[in-house]
Amino acid sequence: xxxxxxxxxxxxxxxxxxxxxxxxxxxxxxxxxxxxxxxxxxxxxxxxxxxxxxxxxxxxxxxxxxxxxxxxxxxxxxxxxxxxxxxxxxxxxxxxxxxxxxxxxxxxxxxxxxxxxxxxxxxxxxxxxxxxxxxxxxxxxxxxxxxxxxxxxxxxxxxxxxxxxxxxxxxxxxxxxxxxxxxxxxxxxxxxxxxxxxxxxxxxxxxxxxxxxxxxxxxxxxxxxxxxxxxxxxxxxxxxxxxxxxxxxxxxxxxxxxxxxxxxxxxxxxxxxxxxxxxxxxxxxxxxxxxxxxxxxxxxxxxxxxxxxxxxxxxxxxxxxxxxxxxxxxxxxxxxxxxxxxxxxxxxxxxxxxxxxxxxxxxxxxxxxxxxxxxxx
Numbered sequence: 296x297x298x299x300x301x302x303x304x305x306x307x308x309x310x311x312x313x314x315x316x317x318x319x320x321x322x323x324x325x326x327x328x329x330x331x332x333x334x335x336x337x338x339x340x341x342x343x344x345x346x347x348x349x350x351x352x353x354x355x356x357x358x359x360x361x362x363x364x365x366x367x368x369x370x371x372x373x374x375x376x377x378x379x380x381x382x383x384x385x386x387x388x389x390x391x392x393x394x395x396x397x398x399x400x401x402x403x404x405x406x407x408x409x410x411x412x413x414x415x416x417x418x419x420x421x422x423x424x425x426x427x428x429x430x431x432x433x434x435x436x437x438x439x440x441x442x443x444x445x446x447x448x449x450x451x452x453x454x455x456x457x458x459x460x461x462x463x464x465x466x467x468x469x470x471x472x473x474x475x476x477x478x479x480x481x482x483x484x485x486x487x488x489x490x491x492x493x494x495x496x497x498x499x500x501x502x503x504x505x506x507x508x509x510x511x512x513x514x515x516x517x518x519x520x521x522x523x524x525x526x527x528x529x530x531x532x533x534x535x536x537x538x539x540x541x542x543x544x545x546x547x548x549x550x551x552x553x554x555x556x557x558x559x560x561x562x563x564x565x566x567x568x569x570x571x572x573x574x575x576x577x578x579x580x581x582x583x584x585x586x587x588x589x590x591x592x593x594x595x596x597x598x599x600x601x602x603x604x605x606x607x608x609x610x611x612x613x614x615x616x617x618x619x620x621x622x623x624x625x626x627x628x629x630x631x632x633x634x635x636x637x638x639x640x641x642x643x644x645x646x647x648x649x650x651x652x653x654x655x656x657x658x659x660x661x662x663x664x665x666x667x668x669x670x671x672x
Contacts, residue, residue: 376524549583
């Protein structure tokens with residue numbers, strides 16, 4: 296599928312890397328690995344109400360509801376999906392055969408599953424009592440099937456119908472298909488359709504005993520979020536309209552999804568650990584709004600001078616995610632900066648240590664960025 300590139304049509308060149316995608320992905324990762332910790336430490340140090348309210352958003356909800364921190368994971372998947380048209384269609388246009396691309400995305404999926412098992416502590420447990428489901432496996436699963444749909448869809452409308460079908464399928468299972476012994480439409484951790492499928496289909500250990508927040512239906516829902524991002528990426532790359540109109544179209548679609556999620560939430564609750572359709576619509580909509588904003592500011596208006604801090608995180612996102620698990624950034628920061636809490640107010644010590652953690656993490660990915668070393672899976 297080769298989009299028309301006739302004179303007068305504004306289209307992102309196939310070889311151009313969207314800095315907005317790297318920046319938004321990097322913003323997401325920075326909040327995950329260190330940024331949220333700084334906000335929480337500032338709330339403890341200052342006691343100011345507005346900072347405490349912001350810090351409250353830096354924690355996951357226990358079950359039903361939504362906070363900013365519940366956006367981190369689906370936003371990453373949305374942005375990963377937005378890169379799919381560039382990774383897939385640009386290569387197809389250069390003559391790369393579909394079987395070769397299928398092989399590449401399959402290898403990516405397998406590596407993410409392996410990294411996820413290692414992240415879950417397989418080496419510490421001696422590969423016994425393994426937890427196979429993971430954040431990285433869910434990212435790999437979502438990316439693989441979203442890319443597969445784009446790879447073999449002859450027209451963009453087929454990808455859209457796939458999205459509708461996946462969302463409808465998850466909703467039917469969660470709302471109307473009876474769970475043996477409990478009935479249909481239950482949204483409790485142990486009695487939901489998610490939990491029943493996880494116990495039935497996932498080998499090894501489940502994160503919460505009865506179910507896994509990266510389990511079977513969660514992975515299927517993740518495909519829909521990634522596919523939403525892929526459709527947004529297709530709009531940016533190939534729609535025959537001006538870039539500001541592309542940003543406006545994506546923002547409008549995002550606002551519509553947020554509104555739909557809020558309207559449905561009284562009867563179909565927003566639950567991150569179940570990846571309910573309302574959660575998918577809400578986070579997909581907010582992600583679309585953020586992508587539209589970043590795309591407009593960075594790639595349309597050209598305001599790029601501030602992006603380096605986030606881009607280096609975004610271009611090595613899997614690296615810093617794994618490094619945060621392996622390297623004791625907190626211990627290193629505490630070793631060098633704990634003296635501050637001795638000479639100044641103790642309540643400000645955690646703030647400096649949290650800032651030190653983020654600085655160390657950034658220094659690592661910046662060094663890799665300067666050396667042009669990127670972990671691409």
